[in-house]
Amino acid sequence: MHDFSSYTLIIDARSPREYEEDHIPGAVNMPVVNNDEYAEVGTLHRSDKMGAYSIGVRYSLANIARHLTEDLPKYPKDGKVLVYCFRGGKRSKLWIDALETIGYDVQKLTGGWKAYRRWVNEQLETAPTKFDYHVLSGPTGCGKTRLLYALHEAGCQVVDLEAIARHRGSIIGAIPDTPQPSQKYFDTLLLEELAKLDPSRPVWVEAESKKIGNVQIPASMLDSMRKGKTVRVHADMQQRVELWRQDYKHFEEDPEGMLERLRFIRSLVGGKEFEEWEKLAADRQMPELFERLMRNHYDPAYRRSILREYPNIDESPLIDLSDLSPAGLLQVAKNIRAQYEH
Structure with a gap:
């Protein structure tokens, strides 16, 4: 696979929908056909291949002309350009012909995005296993994520899986107005993070379940994390409630919305307990509600889960x-680094 850092511009010639699902980090979407045009050409191709190619070329030439006028001038003219589409076929060729005619030093990604995706999958089978992980464990709201940030600030190597997944990990962990990446793009972003790390130094992570929201952590990484060193994190309940109030401000304003997301666990916690949550929500007693959620659901659930994954926790x-x-977390992080990185 190419060293993508050697290119001054990487053009993803696929449709915006394909680009959104996954793309090479740093690639710029300059589609030869947009989503509607792509669908139109694909539909016609089933009954009239030549007609489909004719329409596709007309759309492509018009779109490339627009990109040449509006988008390409934003990037340096010297240096190398890489172009890719789904398989490295017609859409790449149309772009390359135009750029070579102008005088650009342009290359095609052989096999296109499909080959890139295959390479990502192959890399994720082995790349996570190259590191020694230090795993932060602790119940919801104990400050693990904040400590992870502080460890990064203190100079430790960190992989923040929840940040990559754009999700806080629990059933109410969706971040408002922040859609999660697709599974494919999560894999891409994770591999990009791992490539920045030094295998001779430990990597700090949070203990996670197999899935973070809608995305799944590669089995190779989970297995490697389970073999790592675990560190338990503790904070008192008052502090944990305050952290929840900071992290879930949107539920302070809409506790009913939070309970709606939790409704499917009603049978697990029992109808009587769930009714207590509803009463606290109706009365807007948010600190009491958050504490009750942690004591009667999240803490026992986390305990069961962590013992399955890390029996000697x-x-x-x-x-x-x-x-x-x-400041307090940064000092703790510096002490941790001094203790664990010699």
Whole structure:
């Protein structure tokens, strides 16, 4: 596979819908046909191949002409350009012919996005196994994510899986107005993060379930994390409630919306317990609601889950986060780095 950093511009010639699902990091979408045009050409191709190609070429030439006028001038004229489409076929060729005619140094990604995707899958079978992981474990709201940020600031190597997934990991963990990446693009972004890391140094992560929202962590990474060193994180309940109030401000305004997402676990926690949640939500007693959710659902559920994944977790060292301010967390992170990275 190419060294993508050697190109001054990478053009993804596919439709916007294909690009949104997954693309090479840093690639710019300059489609030869838009979503509607792509669908039209594909439909016609079933009954009239020549007619479909004729319409497709007309659309493509018009769109490429527009990109040459509006988009290409934003990028340097010197340096190498890489072009790819789905398989490295007609859409790439149309772009390459135009760029070569102008005088650009342009190359095609052999096999297109399909070959790139195959390469990503192959890399994810082995890339995560090259690292020694230090896994932060602790119940919901104990400050694991904030500690992970502080570890990064302190100079540690960190992979924030929830940030890549754009999700906080629980059934209410969707981030408002922030759609998750597709599974394919999550894989792409994860591989990009791993490529930045030094295998000779430990990598800090949070303990996660197999899925974060709608995306799944590669089995190779989960297996490697389970073999890593675990560190337990603790914060008192008052601090945890306050963190929840900060992280889930949208549920402070709409607690009924939160309970609607939790409704499918009603049979798990029991109707009586769920009714107590509903009463607290109706009365807008949010600190009490958050604490009850943690004590009676999240903490027991996390305990069961972490023991399945890390049976010896209780033997792990414990970090007590008594000061969750940025300065306090940074000091803890510096102490951790001094202890674990020699």
